[in-house]
Amino acid sequence: MSDRVPxxxxxxxxxxxxxxxxxxxxxxRLFKGEVHSVMGQNGAGKSTLVKVLTGVYKQDSGEMLLExxxxxxxxxxxxxxxxINAVYQEVNLCPNLSVAENxxxxxxxxxxxxIDWPKLNRNAGELLARLNIYIDVSQILASYSIAVQQMVAxxxxxxxxxxxxxxDEPTSSLDENEVAQLFKVIKKLRDDxxxxxFITHFLDxxxxxxxxxxxxxxxxxxxxxxxxxxxxxxxxxxxxxxxLSEFSFAAGSDKSKKTSSATSREVDSIxxxxxxxxxxxxxxFDLTLDKGEIVGLAGLLGSxxxxxxxxxxxxxxxxxxxxxxxxxxxxxxxxxxxxxAGMGFxxxxxxxxxxxxxxxxxxxIVLALQGRKGIFQNISKKKQGEIADEMVKSLGIKTPNxxxxxxxxxxxxxxxxxLARWLxxxxxxxxxDEPTxxxxxxxxxxxxxxxxNLSKQGMGVIFISSExxxxxxxxxxxxVLKDKAKIAELVGNEVNENKIxxxxxxxx
Amino acid sequence: xxxWKSLTNNKLIWPIVSLAILLVFNLFFTPHxxxxxxxxxxxxxxxxxxIKNAAPKAILAIGLTLVIATHxxxxxxxxxVAISAGVVAMLIGxxxxxxxxxxxxxxxxxxxxVCTLAGTWNGFLVSRIGMQPIIATLILFVAGRGIAMVTxxxxxxWLYAKPFALLGQGYFLGLPFSIYIVASLFILTYIVxxxxxxxxxxxxxxxxxxxxxxxxxxxxxxxxxVYAFSGFCAGLSGLxxxxxxxxxxxxxxxxxxxxxxxxxxxxxxxxxxxxxxxxGGSIIGALIIQTLTxxxxxxxxxxxxxxxxxxxxxxxxxxxxxxxxxxxxxGAFGREVSV
Numbered sequence: 050m051s052d053r054v055p056x057x058x059x060x061x062x063x064x065x066x067x068x069x070x071x072x073x074x075x076x077x078r079l080f081k082g083e084v085h086s087v088m089g090q091n092g093a094g095k096s097t098l099v100k101v102l103t104g105v106y107k108q109d110s111g112e113m114l115l116e117x118x119x120x121x122x123x124x125x126x127x128x129x130x131x132x133i134n135a136v137y138q139e140v141n142l143c144p145n146l147s148v149a150e151n152x153x154x155x156x157x158x159x160x161x162x163x164i165d166w167p168k169l170n171r172n173a174g175e176l177l178a179r180l181n182i183y184i185d186v187s188q189i190l191a192s193y194s195i196a197v198q199q200m201v202a203x204x205x206x207x208x209x210x211x212x213x214x215x216x217d218e219p220t221s222s223l224d225e226n227e228v229a230q231l232f233k234v235i236k237k238l239r240d241d242x243x244x245x246x247f248i249t250h251f252l253d254x255x256x257x258x259x260x261x262x263x264x265x266x267x268x269x270x271x272x273x274x275x276x277x278x279x280x281x282x283x284x285x286x287x288x289x290x291x292x293l294s295e296f297s298f299a300a301g302s303d304k305s306k307k308t309s310s311a312t313s314r315e316v317d318s319i320x321x322x323x324x325x326x327x328x329x330x331x332x333x334f335d336l337t338l339d340k341g342e343i344v345g346l347a348g349l350l351g352s353x354x355x356x357x358x359x360x361x362x363x364x365x366x367x368x369x370x371x372x373x374x375x376x377x378x379x380x381x382x383x384x385x386x387x388x389x390a391g392m393g394f395x396x397x398x399x400x401x402x403x404x405x406x407x408x409x410x411x412x413x414i415v416l417a418l419q420g421r422k423g424i425f426q427n428i429s430k431k432k433q434g435e436i437a438d439e440m441v442k443s444l445g446i447k448t449p450n451x452x453x454x455x456x457x458x459x460x461x462x463x464x465x466x467x468l469a470r471w472l473x474x475x476x477x478x479x480x481x482d483e484p485t486x487x488x489x490x491x492x493x494x495x496x497x498x499x500x501x502n503l504s505k506q507g508m509g510v511i512f513i514s515s516e517x518x519x520x521x522x523x524x525x526x527x528x529v530l531k532d533k534a535k536i537a538e539l540v541g542n543e544v545n546e547n548k549i550x551x552x553x554x555x556x557x
Numbered sequence: 558x559x560x561w562k563s564l565t566n567n568k569l570i571w572p573i574v575s576l577a578i579l580l581v582f583n584l585f586f587t588p589h590x591x592x593x594x595x596x597x598x599x600x601x602x603x604x605x606x607x608i609k610n611a612a613p614k615a616i617l618a619i620g621l622t623l624v625i626a627t628h629x630x631x632x633x634x635x636x637x638v639a640i641s642a643g644v645v646a647m648l649i650g651x652x653x654x655x656x657x658x659x660x661x662x663x664x665x666x667x668x669x670x671v672c673t674l675a676g677t678w679n680g681f682l683v684s685r686i687g688m689q690p691i692i693a694t695l696i697l698f699v700a701g702r703g704i705a706m707v708t709x710x711x712x713x714x715w716l717y718a719k720p721f722a723l724l725g726q727g728y729f730l731g732l733p734f735s736i737y738i739v740a741s742l743f744i745l746t747y748i749v750x751x752x753x754x755x756x757x758x759x760x761x762x763x764x765x766x767x768x769x770x771x772x773x774x775x776x777x778x779x780x781x782x783v784y785a786f787s788g789f790c791a792g793l794s795g796l797x798x799x800x801x802x803x804x805x806x807x808x809x810x811x812x813x814x815x816x817x818x819x820x821x822x823x824x825x826x827x828x829x830x831x832x833x834x835x836x837g838g839s840i841i842g843a844l845i846i847q848t849l850t851x852x853x854x855x856x857x858x859x860x861x862x863x864x865x866x867x868x869x870x871x872x873x874x875x876x877x878x879x880x881x882x883x884x885x886x887x888g889a890f891g892r893e894v895s896v
Contacts, residue, residue: 362771364770364771383770384770384771384772384773385770385773385774385775388772388773389773394771396768396771401765401767401768402765402767402768402771403768403771404768405761405764405765405768407764407832407833408757408760408761408764412757412761416757416761416772416774417772417773419754419757419758420758420769420772420773420774421773422754423754424753424754424755424758425753425754426754427752427753427754428754470772
């Protein structure tokens, strides 16, 4: 295949954002009649690459060749004119219009200045038939399943001039049957000669559908491989940027000291989760957490780590299973319940679910404590100031004083403010979802240090991170998640990156 | 430079500057604007009139400030004013001898309770059903006038019970009685929002409902209570409106008040995007609007274009309050801009 000329060649593409190198010298090739998967962790640069290709962003350096001719689309529309089309995760269609209208919106066939409805419906039907979909195109889109809607979205961007189809996480809201249905369509399009760039975080799906894989890591090109020649374990290792041999050395360094807590579990367990689950979110799971223990949740993006945390913290309501806090069955239907029960939760999405940039550092810090006390047990400004100053000092938050707006702080310091909010409530259990994401190395280190200290003082911590290295470094035990289910729990010497990856890869 | 900076960073400064400019304009161009006479031990004059006439809208603005701080809106307040007027008028009754059908105080309490209930209905739609605030309150905006008409059997009710007139026309210690109502409500609201955690919670919910929920704040109840409070304020405002003219008119009582009240809140420096709110600012906002209205009358602007003039001045004031605009102007004059 590789001696053929690729239809698309992206050479040494770089893209900078203020302070971040989103892509640096990334190469990417796409051939006619193949499905090519781009893999990588969060922040690897997958979506930036797609956005450069579709003209949303302009690359800062590098060139793109389409059929050997240099192109430089400056808008999604320009890219579409070149035959490059993208379908995104969320179906960007109008659910209350008919299927046919959705397909031809903006390019309706006209007759005498009016829309030619018979032709519109006929053409829509033919287009879908090309994908082996036979449905009534005059029905409104919302009456069909998400999978069908997804295919309508694909049909919409396909016309005779289409050369490249980009599918960005098209399967994330589909069930197994729907995925199979969608894959049939993708395979048909591939066999018709379309070049398909497929982005997913489901490993198994990549192996089902992709002919080749390009791996990115932190904006850097790692390599391009044939799927058949790349074992799953290698793929994971490369996505994380590790050599397998590295793991064997690191494994079991000093885990023995951490296993002792397992013996006294019955007495000390502060959290016991039994068969907690919510269909479509995460399969029923058990989880136990002892006093002073750090349990890591390891898994790739979309494996259900966050969903697990959300169920425990009562953000989503589980429809089965139970939660025991300190041996007592506790009903947790809302974050408020969870906070009352002594939990704290730092969301992975600091900006939209955590910090209030327009409130002061002081207000951000006391918010959860005040939330727990309720409206009438007001914490006086003076007391608030004392709490905030103490936190600023003990966590080393870099701010001139606690009365400035939180948005003026750096990401790492904002993360510390969020941590401080929970520490101020003096929780028995803290759930940290990606507490080190998007902050600099120094702050990362400080936060990990802090977590270890907290557990020494007896706090239970559930630690979620995409960096397996961090999970291993912090955790006594590790629950491994894959495809929205807990698949294993590693203890003692098993807590190492190699074992985690093997478990995820399915024991290869 | 530092003091200038801290001054311009104060949220109240631009509303105060706007009001001051209007007053200074009057000082030079409207004869006797600031003249205050004492008659029968009461103070009279343009300034007193402004404060007195601003009262109903200032009360609405206090309630709306909290609603707007939660990133909501309540456009039903004008209609609720009409309901309040209707209910209190029917309970007191149009007896020509001025003998009330029901005790005046009880009638007023019932009217305000009905309006609080109406506000709670808005809050229910927004917080429990999840309706968008403008749609939820649009329902009562439309229905409210109908309810007011039904209450008064589609007739205007004239009142003759003298003691009721105290609210809108009476004086206490030389000043219009309504000023004391506004002042008490303001102080009470200030204490309830700033003396408890309510103010912080309202701001948090307005800035980010999701993050608030994660921090253990019961956003739904906060929303419910601010809309209920807005209804309460509208009820109170309706009593004053009714008492001022001793008449309840379902069609016209409180007509378009919601717009002036919203404008007052915005002029006072509370953003329609929710978050930080300023009760004092809203009161100043209400004063700005009333001063403007009075100025336009006093200046002799022909009534047919008075609305246009009012709109134009409001537009200028909004520009003055916009950080972006001020920065641009400062930039255009080549001055170094302190942010």
